[in-house]
Amino acid sequence: MASAPEDPVLERYFKGHKAAITSVDFSPNGKQLATASWDTFLMLWNCKPQARAFRYVGHKDVVTSVQFSPLGNLLASASRDRTIRLWIPDKRGKSSEFKAHTAPVRSIDFSADGQFLATASEDKSIKVWNMYRQRFLYSLYRHTHWVRCAKFSPDGRLIVSCSEDKTIKIWDTTNKQCVNNFSDSVGFANFVGFNPTGTCIASAGSDHTVKIWDIRVNKLLQHYQVHSGGVNCVSFHPSGNYLITASSDGTLKILDLLEGRLIYTLQGHTGPVFTVSFSKGGDLFSSGGADAQVLLWRTNFDGLNCKDIIKRNLKRLHFDSSPHLVDIYPRTPHPHEGKIETVETTDTTVRTLADKGEEINSYFLNPSLLSSECSPTTSKKKTEDTSDFPSESQRSIPLAVTDALEHIMEQLSVLTQTVSILEQRLTLTEDKLKDCLENQHRLFNALQQKS
Numbered sequence: 130m131a132s133a134p135e136d137p138v139l140e141r142y143f144k145g146h147k148a149a150i151t152s153v154d155f156s157p158n159g160k161q162l163a164t165a166s167w168d169t170f171l172m173l174w175n176c177k178p179q180a181r182a183f184r185y186v187g188h189k190d191v192v193t194s195v196q197f198s199p200l201g202n203l204l205a206s207a208s209r210d211r212t213i214r215l216w217i218p219d220k221r222g223k224s225s226e227f228k229a230h231t232a233p234v235r236s237i238d239f240s241a242d243g244q245f246l247a248t249a250s251e252d253k254s255i256k257v258w259n260m261y262r263q264r265f266l267y268s269l270y271r272h273t274h275w276v277r278c279a280k281f282s283p284d285g286r287l288i289v290s291c292s293e294d295k296t297i298k299i300w301d302t303t304n305k306q307c308v309n310n311f312s313d314s315v316g317f318a319n320f321v322g323f324n325p326t327g328t329c330i331a332s333a334g335s336d337h338t339v340k341i342w343d344i345r346v347n348k349l350l351q352h353y354q355v356h357s358g359g360v361n362c363v364s365f366h367p368s369g370n371y372l373i374t375a376s377s378d379g380t381l382k383i384l385d386l387l388e389g390r391l392i393y394t395l396q397g398h399t400g401p402v403f404t405v406s407f408s409k410g411g412d413l414f415s416s417g418g419a420d421a422q423v424l425l426w427r428t429n430f431d432g433l434n435c436k437d438i439i440k441r442n443l444k445r446l447h448f449d450s451s452p453h454l455v456d457i458y459p460r461t462p463h464p465h466e467g468k469i470e471t472v473e474t475t476d477t478t479v480r481t482l483a484d485k486g487e488e489i490n491s492y493f494l495n496p497s498l499l500s501s502e503c504s505p506t507t508s509k510k511k512t513e514d515t516s517d518f519p520s521e522s523q524r525s526i527p528l529a530v531t532d533a534l535e536h537i538m539e540q541l542s543v544l545t546q547t548v549s550i551l552e553q554r555l556t557l558t559e560d561k562l563k564d565c566l567e568n569q570h571r572l573f574n575a576l577q578q579k580s
Contacts, residue, residue: 135429137383139397140413143174143423145182150417152194155408157201161218162415164423165192171206173218176413176425185222187214194236198260199243207234213248213258229256229265236278240285245302247288249279255290257302269300271307278320283327287344291318297332299344311342315553320362325369333360339374339384354556355382355391362404366431367411377401381416383430397424 148167155162162174171185171192190209197204197218204216213227213234232252239246245266246258255269255276274294281288287308288300295317299309316336323330324341329350332340339353339360358378365372371392372384379400383393400419407414411431417423 137393137395137414137429138427139395140425140427141178142397142425143172143182144421145172145174145184146170146421146423148421149419150404150421150423151192152196152404153406153415153417153423154196155406155413155415156197156218157199157409159408159410159413161197161201162423162425163195163197163204163218164417165195165206166417166421167191168421169208171195171204171216173204173222174423181220183220183222185216185224187216187224187226188212190233193234196237196239198239199241203243203260205237205239205246207237207248209233211250213237213246225263227258227265229268230254232275235276236280238280240281241283242285245281245285247279247281249276249290251275253292255279255288255300257288267305269305269307271298272296274317277318278322280322282323283325287323287327289321289323289330289344291321291332293317297321297330297342299330309344309347311347315557316359319359322363322365324365325367331363331365331372333363333374335359337376337378339363339372341372341386351386351389353384353391354552355384356380358401361402362406364406364414366407366428367409368431371431373405373407373414375402375405375416375418379418381405393430395426397426398422 143162143164146164146166146168150164150166152165153162160176162176164172164174166172169186169188169190169192171188173183173185175181185204185206188206188208188210192206192208194207195204196206201218204218206214206216208214211228211230211233213230214224215227216222216224230248230250230252232250234248234250236249237246238248239260244260246260248256248258250256253270253272253274253276255272257266257269258264259266269288269290272290272292272294274292276290276292279288279290281302286302288302289297290300291297295313297311297313297318298307300306301308311332313334313336316334316338318332318334320333321330328343328345330342330344332342334340337354337356337359339355340349341351342348343350353374356374356376356378358376360374360376362375363372370385370387372386374382374384376382379396379398379402381393381395381397381402382391383395384390385392395416398416398418398420402416402418404418405414405416407428412428414426414428415423416426
């Protein structure tokens with residue numbers, strides 16, 4: 130039996146940074162936490178009480194992003210000093226520097242196999258690095274403004290990126306081409322990331338919104354407007370059922386994606402919250418912000434165990450409805466269309482390793498690349514059984530009625546989207562009115578002081 134969900138609890142906080150926290154990441158075993166800050170330092174904290182923390186010095190400007198490699202034997206960081214560094218996460222903290230960007234680097238992300246690193250920069254590019262050969266591989270250029278974030282899909286075949294040009298782009302890592310593009314006329318995304326199954330992406334919007342897109346059918350599944358400030362970061366729970374958000378309004382919010390609703394608002398920080406991340410097991414999450422504090426929380430609210438999640442995902446393989454995010458039916462403003470979509474096929478590809486004779490810096494070699502698990506395998510395909518779709522003679526509902534219902538659904542979709550646009554305009558009008566009132570109040574006070 131799954132345990133009853135409880136409220137998340139603040140377990141402890143870490144103080145050591147002298148300026149705002151920009152990024153947090155748990156080690157794969159959940160025993161350590163790495164943090165990056167405006168103070169130009171990285172810090173490595175042990176989750177056990179009274180355990181020693183380490184400070185890593187090397188960057189010459191704000192450290193914008195930090196992440197552990199999948200094995201936990203490396204720590205990567207990005208900085209406004211235009212460099213990327215790889216660190217050995219121990220008490221010595223030796224590092225190796227990478228230079229290729231011509232402007233501040235905003236984010237870094239390891240591929241799930243640890244072989245590659247993606248970096249996003251204000252030079253409008255995403256760059257991909259080979260961790261085995263310790264060298265730059267290629268750049269992705271299509272954005273027309275600063276790129277704020279770039280993340281690999283769980284299978285490493287795709288990269289999602291977001292930019293201040295108000296677009297989110299999906300890239301194919303095999304042919305290095307942009308294969309999809311989502312645009313937003315209101316604001317830009319500060320952060321993007323794939324859900325654990327790689328079927329959807331979540332974006333954290335400067336326009337205070339959180340959006341979840343299904344990249345298989347190119348539709349906006351869910352649209353949340355629960356924050357009163359820009360959303361700076363999001364993190365999926367490993368189950369895929371929950372999303373946690375960090376905002377400049379000073380709060381963390383936890384969304385139940387199955388129910389499509391907000392379930393918790395957490396107020397532990399004083400000032401904007403810039404980063405949040407679940408541990409790999411999902412039992413903990415950490416947050417950091419302008420108050421220079423790193424908070425460690427215990428999740429508690431996930432009452433479903435892993436076996437339940439696996440069973441639920443297996444059941445989804447036999448649904449005849451259009452693809453959706455772990456049984457989520459979309460909440461306003463964008464519903465699904467009631468049409469059966471093309472069956473998705475997934476290929477498993479394994480990249481070849483570098484020549485063994487090539488010289489490699491032993492400090493930064495990822496041991497997983499030499500394991501037997503990385504041997505080439507034949508590609509596999511998974512397809513859904515489509516032979517059981519009902520024929521015209523087997524339909525229990527007349528075709529004319531079905532067509533009429535589809536037409537009604539399409540009209541409802543148009544109406545829903547119209548309402549969404551009107552809501553956005555109303556929100557903008559309210560914000561402008563609020564600004565006008567504040568300006569009038571300031572003028573009135575200034576006139577009173579003069580008189």
